[in-house]
Amino acid sequence: MYSIEEIRENYKWFSDSKIETIARNESKGLRKEVLRILKEEIEKRNLDKRLITWVNAETNALTDFEKQTLIRKIENLKCPYCGLKENKLIGQEFNTIVSVILFCIDTTENRILCSKCGRNKKIKSFLINVLAGWWSRRGFFLTPYTLIKDTINLFYKKKINDRIIAEFIEQNNGMFRLHGTDDQTLFGLISWHNNNYEIPEAD
Numbered sequence: 001m002y003s004i005e006e007i008r009e010n011y012k013w014f015s016d017s018k019i020e021t022i023a024r025n026e027s028k029g030l031r032k033e034v035l036r037i038l039k040e041e042i043e044k045r046n047l048d049k050r051l052i053t054w055v056n057a058e059t060n061a062l063t064d065f066e067k068q069t070l071i072r073k074i075e076n077l078k079c080p081y082c083g084l085k086e087n088k089l090i091g092q093e094f095n096t097i098v099s100v101i102l103f104c105i106d107t108t109e110n111r112i113l114c115s116k117c118g119r120n121k122k123i124k125s126f127l128i129n130v131l132a133g134w135w136s137r138r139g140f141f142l143t144p145y146t147l148i149k150d151t152i153n154l155f156y157k158k159k160i161n162d163r164i165i166a167e168f169i170e171q172n173n174g175m176f177r178l179h180g181t182d183d184q185t186l187f188g189l190i191s192w193h194n195n196n197y198e199i200p201e202a203d
Contacts (some may be wrong), residue, residue, distance in 0.1 A: 070169055
């Protein structure tokens, strides 16, 4: 493990873009002493002060009570797929395989949605796998494995739900600290999560 002085010296030689990347994406895993060095570098270089605000928010972890409260709020939101509030939202995993001779695309999606929309999406994934998963060498072996895995996963719905919701909360800790956990914010973040955190392009 590097000493604090060695880390401080290393950070001095990092480019501005490297410091910004660490602040935006890696601050959560840093020790408190290293966080101080990171914030000092941001200030010394006159980088965007909002980076420090983000680092503080991202590293201010939610308490267990806050997480449990958040889970209950997520469950009772309207579904980002159908827009209805008839069923509780749950985290579900969807595995899809499309293969044609020389290539095979294996996709795993973790989504937060209502049970009805989840069931429809499961059926769609199943049909795609059965009809389009076999047509390459890799797909020929991967498709039956995926179908078996999806069948087994039916017995672990709660475990999968808990994992996906926990990952969502952990990934958005900083956003919750900065923007709160009202229904509109949560709905927007879940929709963003379901879109693989891609920013939609404006027309």
